[in-house]
Amino acid sequence: MITLIEQIKHGQIWDFHGGVHPPENKHQSNQQTIQSAEIPSEIVLPLKQHIGTTGQLLVSVGDKVLKGQPLTKSDVLQACPVHAPTSGEVVAIEARTIAHPSGLTDNCIVIRPDFEDTWAEKSSVDDYLSKSPEDLIDHIRLMGIAGMGGAGFPAARKLQTAHNRTEILILNGAECEPYITADDRLMQERADEIVQGAEILKHIVNPKLTVVALEDNKPEAIEALKTAVMGKDDILVQVVPTKYPSGGEKQLIKLVTGKEVPTKAIPAAIGIMVQNVGTAFAIKRAVIDGEPLIERVVTLTGTTLKEQSNRWALLGTPISFLLDKHGYQPDKKLERVIIGGPMMGFTAPHTQIPVTKVTNCILVPSKREIEPSHGEMACIRCSSCAEACPASLLPQQLQWYAKDQNYDKCEEYNLFDCIECGACAYVCPSEIPLVQYYRQAKAEIRTRDAEHQSAERARERFEAKKARLERDKKEREARHKQAAENRRKAMEKSGDGDAIAAAIARVKAKGEQGSAVAAIKPAVAAAIAKAKAKQAEAAVAGSSEPDNSEMSKLREERKRLARERKAQKEATTDTSPSDSTTDKKDAVAAAIARAKAKKAAQQADAPTSESSEGDAKKAAVAAAIARAKARKAEHAESVEPTENASSDADPKKAAVAAAVARAKARKASQQVDSQDTADVVVPSENDPKKAAVAAAVARAKARKTAQQAEAQDTADMVESSQEDPKKAAVAAAVARAKARKASQQAEAQDTADVVESSEEDPKKAAVAAAVARAKARKAAQQAEAQDTADVVDPSIEEDPKKAAVAAAVARAKARKAAQQAESKQLQSENTEVQAPLIEEPSAEEPVIEDPKKAAVAAAVARAKARKAAQMQNKNEDE
Structure with missing residues (x-):
């Protein structure tokens, strides 16, 4: 039986479900060579230009920076550092609008170039073949390499995941999006460097076969790559039919190998790793030349531009600077600036948005070139979206659930298998923006999952703390018990145990006796003691009724004292008239004294x-x-x-x-x-x-x-x-x-x-x-x-x-x-x-x-x- 690798080498091509054939419109920009980069008057670098976490700042306002100097750092593979595209001074670190479909702001480093373009010290790897894959992965991470195809996934993270698991390495040069020709021109002009990058990737992941796949609508790039891989039997240039979205990772894997990536899984699960040709070129420059990712090729196209071509652009360059270089004249009826292609791109709120690591195209079409949407209409259940979906999903059902915020149903219908290619929206006769619904639903689900994970981690921490406290309590009780046992044994050995116990008993007896005496008056206590003594004698003598004569005498004595007090009080009352007479005599004497005065x-x-x-x-x-x-x-x-x-x-x-x-x-x-x-x-x-x-x-x-x-x-x-x-x-x-x-x-x-x-x-x-x-x-x-x-x-x-x-x-x-x-x-x-x-x-x-x-x-x-x-x-x- 012929193996899969032999089938690929023989030129076997598979197909994926769905797909569309929109107008390509690539000839406007792929006829000219890539123009060199120019330094703008201001560079705005977002701290996060990839999928993952943000690094830690290394500079502050007022610092002088050199070209290629790292501005952030991170110790995790999920973060890509940001480097200075040119030399200059950091004038601000503030929130600026970034290239994102939401149009939100993020922290950015603002640099004022000095136009000297002075390089910092480069750190290249002279002999990468002598280095371990781990060292090369860490070097690629420090160079800030992220996926250049549009997703922006950190290259180091993907290489670590596919290390020792990859059988087939695929370099994606399909570039199926209309209008975009950045990879096409890069393959035509830098095919040798792309192949060198592929060699480095081979050394890291050690695959059995390396395939450079591209569509058949790029004959110049195909010829250049075949010339570059000549004499390398383990690197194969594979041409696939032109079909959108053949450049998608899962769709390209299906075309080249015939395998399908399982739901909620990554290509490494089936032994395949996919990297963009632009990412391979950036890895070559990082490892061999020691240059971090500070620039990339950007396609500038659209009928509102006098000159449509590709240009090297420093990261952080404002889009307005590039448009001015190409003679941008906005459409008076409908001014639009699209970041990306017409299928997967998004409209920018203004032209001051900077270029990032994932910006591959800037499209400024006229109203006639790309007609605007006439507004969303009701779904007519035509099933055109389901037929065009390359992931074999049900877009109309997903749209209904996303609109109703039934996110559990969205996940049940495999929402995250959607690559947001826009094929469903392209064929929808009701002009429903399906991709926008899917993006919003994905963001809500991610937020909900993040909160759930945070709560779960908090619960785990609480339970761990509770278990630790309980364990400490038991250990403490055990120590106290053991210490008491040791003391008891020591007293038994020394003979002092009985004396101590007797002393404790005496103290307790005295305390009980003192409390009893304090609670009872002396006379009553004496009477009670006598009564108890007589009761005890009666009990000893066998008498059935106790002798209460003492208690009776005590009560009679109290009654007698009460009568005497009452009699004294009455006697005092009887003698009061004589006292009053004396008082009257005193009053008369006082009156006589006043008269004499x-x-x-x-x-x-x-x-x-x-x-x-x-x-x-x-x-x-x-x-x-x-x-x-x-x-x-x-x-x-x-x-x-x-x-x-x-x-x-x-x-x-x-x-x-x-x-x-x-x-x-x-x-x-x-x-x-x-x-x-x-x-x-x-x-x-x-x-x-x-x-x-x-x-x-x-x-x-x-x-x-x-x-x-x-x-x-x-x-x-x-x-x-x-x-x-x-x-x-x-x-x-x-x-x-x-x-x-x-x-x-x-x-x-x-x-x-x-x-x-x-x-x-x-x-x-x-x-x-x-x-x-x-x-x-x-x-x-x-x-x-x-x-x-x-x-x-x-x-x-x-x-x-x-x-x-x-x-x-x-x-x-x-x-x-x-x-x-x-x-x-x-x-x-x-x-x-x-x-x-x-x-x-x-x-x-x-x-x-x-x-x-x-x-x-x-x-x-x-x-x-x-x-x-x-x-x-x-x-x-x-």
């Missing part, structure tokens, strides 16, 4: 009066003061025997008697004050200034008397409220009376202010005096009404608790009688004073116009108003 103050004023013997008016004042002293002395003598006599009586009657005595004392004081006022007013008739002074003295004395009376009433009320808790109600009445007293004092003060303000006008003074007298009479009536309301039924005296109330009533009656007597006396005295001074104003008679008499009348009126207010307040307090 007043007397001493008056005696101190007496010499002042005596010193004015030359003045008759001052003599009259002195006489009035003497009379007042006499009256006060008489009242003081009458108060003391009354109090002493009442101290031996019944406690209830003693309280009433004390209240009566206090009322009489206050009455005597008031009578003295009123007499003093009358005496002072009389001699002031002839002098208005002295009359005003006398009136002020009278007001001061009246206020002083009111304050003393209020203080005494408050003390009496407190004393009475202490005798019985029920007398608290009386204290509340006092509080209310004080509130009324405050309002009455304010009213009295207002009246006095009115009278004072009217002293300058005699008529107004007379009116004010009349108003004051009316208010005085009204206050007296209210006080009388209040006294009548406060009278309590005498029957309450039978109740000891209500004795205080009866006493208060008695005191109120006493004060009322004293006030009536006093008011009569004042009226008689005032009549004598006022008769020559003022007459009662009437409607027919005019008001007296004497200023001196008006002032005296006003002073008298103010004195009466204050006195009436004081009496009313006293009545309310009682």
Whole structure:
């Protein structure tokens, strides 16, 4: 049976499913040689120009770089370093738009060339045949070689995967995409170097057969390659029919070997490795010449260009620079710049996008050359896409699932077998952009898988940590257990084990005993101990019921102590009346002391009066003061025997008697004050200034008397409220009376202010005096009404608790009688004073116009108003 390699050598060609034959349009750009590269004014190098990870930056802004100097580095095969295409200065490292279907931005190194094009030190391999495949793979990685066919897969990674697994090495020169002729011109002009690259690849992967495959529409390239491989039996140039997409990796493998790559597998799984002819050329320059991948061949084509050809372009060269070199004139109706060919390329957002390692063509067609899409229409289920699919997929089903975001179904229908060749979209009569749906669905699935893998790694790390902690815990417990066992054995050997155990037992016993003692009182604990002892004795003796006599005795003792405390409390309560009587005697003594203090103050004023013997008016004042002293002395003598006599009586009657005595004392004081006022007013008739002074003295004395009376009433009320808790109600009445007293004092003060303000006008003074007298009479009536309301039924005296109330009533009656007597006396005295001074104003008679008499009348009126207010307040307090 003929082997596969023999079949290939005999020129056996297979076919793949589907495929299309679009217009080639290659003759516009493959008729001229490749033009040399030119240095632009700015170079923009994306950090990631391949499939894989991004390397680590080696430069910063402001650094000077040389041509071929590495700008990034990485220790993994999945990353390709980036090198400086020319010498210059790094002016920025920032985000710029990159050549990608999404039109997104990425980090880029911006270099300003110095146009000297100075090379850095080159690192070539003189004798690569003496080097191991691993060393050559690492050297290729450091040179930044990536797949030049359009996918951009790192060459080093692919070589490592195919190492010692490859039977057939295929160099892909098919270049099936319309308009693109970069590989065609490279094979025509650099066929020898491509074959040298193939020799290096053979040394690394050691295949049984190396095949250079290209379409039959490239006769010049076919002839050049055959000439280059002449005399090399292990390298074969294989021509395949022109059919799109014969340049696809899986499709070319099918054409050359007849084998199919399994789903979700790579060609290395079936012993085949495919590399682009441009990648082979770059490997030759990296290994033999020591030049990294810093430039590539780019096809510039389209009817909007004056010159269509291929050009060497430095990586990072802006597309606008290349278009300007070829006389670009944008179409006014539809300006388009396509990166790649018309089948697999994408439209760039602007012309400042840089050239990268995978940029093989820049197509700028006119509107007539390539008509724009008229818009997506509904699928008509014609199955043309399924017939044209080179991967034998169902494009219409994939489009439905991708549009519905049913990614599980997309994977079930082998979405990742799609090579995004665009054959399905090319034949679709509804102009549905199928490839765009597939690209988006692939990106979503990759993102979802990446998140799932990240979560899975996190779960594995968590479980590993949990297992490690559990293992450490068990090991720690085992160590502690072993240490305890070792200590126990050591104590047993030394004989100290029993002593230590006994000490621990004693400590525990003491702790339990201390806690029990702290929780139980000593007496109770003793009783409990006795009871327990007796119970134990009873149990020993066989008694069925324990003896609780000790506990009974303890309870009886507690009851006895409680009774004694109660009796002491009652005895204290019974002796309280005598204490209250003593307190009342103390109050009477305090009142006598206050009276004596007043007397001493008056005696101190007496010499002042005596010193004015030359003045008759001052003599009259002195006489009035003497009379007042006499009256006060008489009242003081009458108060003391009354109090002493009442101290031996019944406690209830003693309280009433004390209240009566206090009322009489206050009455005597008031009578003295009123007499003093009358005496002072009389001699002031002839002098208005002295009359005003006398009136002020009278007001001061009246206020002083009111304050003393209020203080005494408050003390009496407190004393009475202490005798019985029920007398608290009386204290509340006092509080209310004080509130009324405050309002009455304010009213009295207002009246006095009115009278004072009217002293300058005699008529107004007379009116004010009349108003004051009316208010005085009204206050007296209210006080009388209040006294009548406060009278309590005498029957309450039978109740000891209500004795205080009866006493208060008695005191109120006493004060009322004293006030009536006093008011009569004042009226008689005032009549004598006022008769020559003022007459009662009437409607027919005019008001007296004497200023001196008006002032005296006003002073008298103010004195009466204050006195009436004081009496009313006293009545309310009682």
